[in-house]
Amino acid sequence: MRIIIADDDRLVCDSLKIILGAQGIEVCGVGADGDQAARLYEQERPDVALLDIQMPGRDGLWAAEQILSEDPAARVVFLTTFSDD
Incomplete structure (x- = not known):
């Protein structure tokens, strides 16, 4: 399985x-924002975008919209954390 990861950390x-x-x-690409994620997906055509x-x-939601508009069968998994007081 081949994946890309996009996370600013x-x-x-x-x-x-x-x-x-x-x-x-196999992690075939790593990006730090939504623009890089969309570009990586187009270049690498991974099995999953994390x-x-x-x-x-541009955030992960924007990237997912771009990826899915180009490839409706794309598999996107969201991974995120939120700080909570």
């Missing part, structure tokens, strides 16, 4: 690459 991306790689999943919802600039 580099530690999250690096950690996911290690965890997923140990399971035999997207953070909140990123600077």
